[in-house]
Amino acid sequence: MHDIRFIRENPNIFDENLNKRGVTSCSKEILKLDNEKRKLQTLIQEKQKLRNDISKKIAEIKSKGESADTLFSKVSDVKKEIVELEINENKLTAKLNKYLLELPNLIDPDLPIGGEENNKLLRKWGEIKNFDFTPKDHVELGDYLSGIDFPTAAKISGSRFVLLYGQLAKLERSLKSLMIDTLTNNFGYKEVMPPVLVNEKTMTGTGQLPKFSDDLFKTTDNRWLIPTAEVPLTNLVSDSIVAENLLPLRYTAYSQCFRAEAGAAGRDTRGMIRNHQFSKVEMVSICNENSSIEELERMTGAAESILQSLELPYRVVLLASEDIGFSAKRTYDIEVWLPGQNEGSGCYREISSCSNCGSFQARRMKARFKDEGKNKFLHTLNGSGLAVGRTIIAILENGQMSNGDILLPKALHDYMKTDKIVKN
Numbered sequence: 001m002h003d004i005r006f007i008r009e010n011p012n013i014f015d016e017n018l019n020k021r022g023v024t025s026c027s028k029e030i031l032k033l034d035n036e037k038r039k040l041q042t043l044i045q046e047k048q049k050l051r052n053d054i055s056k057k058i059a060e061i062k063s064k065g066e067s068a069d070t071l072f073s074k075v076s077d078v079k080k081e082i083v084e085l086e087i088n089e090n091k092l093t094a095k096l097n098k099y100l101l102e103l104p105n106l107i108d109p110d111l112p113i114g115g116e117e118n119n120k121l122l123r124k125w126g127e128i129k130n131f132d133f134t135p136k137d138h139v140e141l142g143d144y145l146s147g148i149d150f151p152t153a154a155k156i157s158g159s160r161f162v163l164l165y166g167q168l169a170k171l172e173r174s175l176k177s178l179m180i181d182t183l184t185n186n187f188g189y190k191e192v193m194p195p196v197l198v199n200e201k202t203m204t205g206t207g208q209l210p211k212f213s214d215d216l217f218k219t220t221d222n223r224w225l226i227p228t229a230e231v232p233l234t235n236l237v238s239d240s241i242v243a244e245n246l247l248p249l250r251y252t253a254y255s256q257c258f259r260a261e262a263g264a265a266g267r268d269t270r271g272m273i274r275n276h277q278f279s280k281v282e283m284v285s286i287c288n289e290n291s292s293i294e295e296l297e298r299m300t301g302a303a304e305s306i307l308q309s310l311e312l313p314y315r316v317v318l319l320a321s322e323d324i325g326f327s328a329k330r331t332y333d334i335e336v337w338l339p340g341q342n343e344g345s346g347c348y349r350e351i352s353s354c355s356n357c358g359s360f361q362a363r364r365m366k367a368r369f370k371d372e373g374k375n376k377f378l379h380t381l382n383g384s385g386l387a388v389g390r391t392i393i394a395i396l397e398n399g400q401m402s403n404g405d406i407l408l409p410k411a412l413h414d415y416m417k418t419d420k421i422v423k424n
Helices: 004-009 011-020 027-063 069-101 138-144 150-156 166-187 200-205 230-237 292-309 360-365 388-399 410-416
Strands: 120-125 240-243 249-258 277-287 314-318 330-338 347-356 367-371 374-377 379-387
Touching (some): 004 027, 011 027, 027 069, 120 292, 138 388, 166 277, 166 292, 166 379, 166 410, 200 230, 230 277, 230 360, 277 292, 277 388, 292 347, 292 379, 314 347, 330 388, 379 388
Antiparallel strands (some): 120 314, 249 277, 277 379, 330 347, 347 379, 367 374
């Protein structure tokens, strides 16, 4: 949500920033609606004053024992005018809010301009393994291990669902535990087990609605399946004023996530890269306006530490202006190396996305903190710590041996009670 006062005072800056995202300039339309609304509000106030003045005169006349029938009729007419004006004001307010709710956040001014090809590489970590054979992808490896089953999942649920069996199901559980343990023990995140069904207001608060309804799953009683635990975790502070001495608040959760992927039709149809249901460990930070920049670096570092413990090569990129998400003002994507992709030539794929949303979500949620007696909007951040399914892909493809067995990173040995996954 945008601050209408900022748009009034900085229409050119507002338009220029949105243009960098590839969004058409729109301050004129917004300010036109805003001006109409403010004129109505002024007129309502004038009519209310007139009503009050007439009511005082009626009281004075009646105190003298005289008739005030004419004034009664006049005050009744004014009341009807006020009701009509308020109806029109409410319509304008709804129209203006709908306009503002569908506009993305303003981005940081130093982002690279353009699409995905303009993302800026910040750093790389880890050694890419040289195989003495052509590495397989996770679909082939999972089939060999009898641990990944797409046909049965399709029979049960439809396309883009998966079943995991045996050691690979245990790998999912182990990764969830390792990630949550790392985030709670090493980085001070508080573990939460949130609901995966939320109401429309909650989805609107974090920016999924109204813009992206086609990418979401909705129930018949008007509830929505979460696309990420960011939604319930961030909304923990909705409609509230948080004491500043409690900040920052840091939450983490493992959850199933659900995405219709209407906007990604035809992309990544092979394997587990892009499913309708997937699991993820999410991080959410809630802080004041002065610490969100530092908090984003800290959050990204937490996700990186998990990848490093799993011995998975990765790179970190700063997203460009047209590649960044709707609610974010700045985003770092962490991309893990997957050697089995592209027929064994390998590529980097996103495994975590860490974003600073500034006050954008907080305005939508009415989430504030008190600073020296003054209420200010909180800053919210979210990041994956990590996408569990894609982490399974990375472990299978990076740890594969020529015979199809999978060497596990040392950090998982205690969780898995073994150092490798072998065909049963």
